[in-house]
Structure formats: structure tokens, C-alpha cells
Amino acid sequence: MKMNNWFLRSAAAASIAAMTVISSCKDEVKRFNAEDAQALSEEAIADAYYEDADDVSSSVVYDTENATNNGRVATDIVSNDGRLKDCATITLTGDKTSGVITIDFGDGCTYRGNTREGKIILTYSNGPAGSNGFTVVTTFEAYKINDIELKGKRTIVKEANATQTNLQHHIVLEDGQAIWPDGSTILRESDFTRIWVRDETDPRILLDGSASGKTRLDKTYTMEINETLVYRRECMVDEGIFMAVQGEKVFNTDGKQIVIDYGTGACDRTVTITVNGISRQVSVANN
Secondary structure: OHHHHHHHHHHHHHHHHHHHHHHHHOOOOOOOOHHHHHHHHHHHHHHHHHHHHHHHHHHHHHHHHHHHOOOOOEEEEOOOOOOOOOOOEEEEEEOOOOEEEEEEOOOOEEEOOEEEEEEEEEEEEOOOOOOOOOEEEEEEEEEEEOOEEEEEEEEEEEEOOOOOOEEEEEEEEEEEEEEOOOOOEEEEEEEEEEEEEOOOOOOEEEEEEEEEEEOOOOOEEEEEEEEEEEEEHHHHHHHOOOOOOEEEEEEEEOOEEEEEEEEEOOOOOEEEEEEOOEEEEEEOOOO
16 A cells, blocks of 8 residues: 555645646736636645545555455454554444445544544445455545545546556546535546556556536636656655656636646656746746
């Protein structure tokens, strides 16, 4: 699960990086206003928090394999994941092929500056874990991370691998809502394909797909990855660069299109932002 945790940190950091560089483009011909910057920022935050829920859930699902191998149908799970082991209660009802896992953070568990509370509920089928077609449906019960409540149904299906060394998942979010403390809400639906390339010399994550919804200000938005985003472990470990290093995504809202180009694979913090046909190369701070 270390690779899953690495990917989450990379994806979240890349999202924050996108927020940072957008603010530097305000002086271009067709300026971003505060609402544009806010919309992009909030889309990135919502995306990162749903990815976080996926990552926590994946860690628990694979921890349950040992618990179900002895034929037990109901048990408490002990996880070595730092986000869970000292605080959350994990309960399994089922066996290795199907069942329900409840992750209960109670009134709050804080780990490395992030506080989670409430419950994540995982309903899994077509097991055991790792089999093609293995499916996990994630729902939420009063679940919050850093005071932002998540709702919706997230379905992750293990697909046939492109190669023997690559792992592929299809991830769909339906009726997603990210609710801020003031009650304002982002509506979100997404459809992604995630491939973990388990190359000993260059392990990396490939991400494709799209998202859409409404901002907290009730404006429609879309986000599409139009060139596969690539996250390289070498860049993170050796260079401290957690963002995508290759690929391109497009964010559209209120009649404006923002293109973010992450480059061609070099371990650097340079991205190219294009707005209204005008491009600007920007060096992104290490967030």
C-alpha cells in the first residue's frame, strides 16, 4: 500500500500546484477573476479528498485478506496505516469474496495535519481482492476531512491488466457532494482509469478521465485529462517533486478554458498554462 499512499500525495500535490500557478496568470489578456481561481481551487480540493478516501479504503481492503483467510465472517481489523491504527475502528462482516467494511473515525482522527471524522462504508464483491472484476462501492456516513463533508457513491472495479506488471482500475463517482462548513457545496461526478505501472526502473501512475459538476457559486464546470497524466516515483523520492510531470488537463468554467500542460516527463516543476490562446511557462513552488 506504500505505492497507493505515494500516489495520493502526488495527486493531491499536483492539484494544489494547479491552484498555485493559476493565480499567476491573472494579468493575461482575458483575466481570471476571483471566482475562476476559486472554482479551480475547489475542484482540485474535492478531487484530492475523494482520492484520499479511495486510498484509505484501498489500504483497509487489502488488510482484510488475512482476516478472511481463516473463514471468519465478522471481525475487527487492525491496520498498520498511520491514518487508522491509533484511532479508527475497522469492522468487517463477510468473507474474502464479498462483505462490508466500516471504517469509523469517530469524532475525529488527526494524522499529519489532516483530520477525518465519521464513517466510510465499503461494500465489496467479486473477490478475492486483486481478482479481475473485484468491486468496491464506497459510501459515506457523516464523513468529513478537514471539516469538508463528502457524499456520493464511488465505485472502483479492478480491470484486466494491460500487462502482467500493470494494475488497472476503473473509478466512477456518482452524486458526489463536497460540503464546506458554511453549507456551500460542490457537485461532482467523475470517471477515471488509473494504471499503476510496476516497472522496477521507473514505477509510475497513469491517470485518464474527466469530471464535471457545479462550483460552490453554482457555476457549471468540466475537467478533462486530454493527455494522460503521469506521476513518477523517481521524481518524488529523488527530487521531492510530487506533481504530475507529463500530460495535460483542461478546466472549463463560465466560458473560460484553462489548459495545464505538465511537460514531457522531466523531473521539474515547470508547467505551461494556456488561457484564451496565450501560453505562459510557470515554475511551481514545492507545496
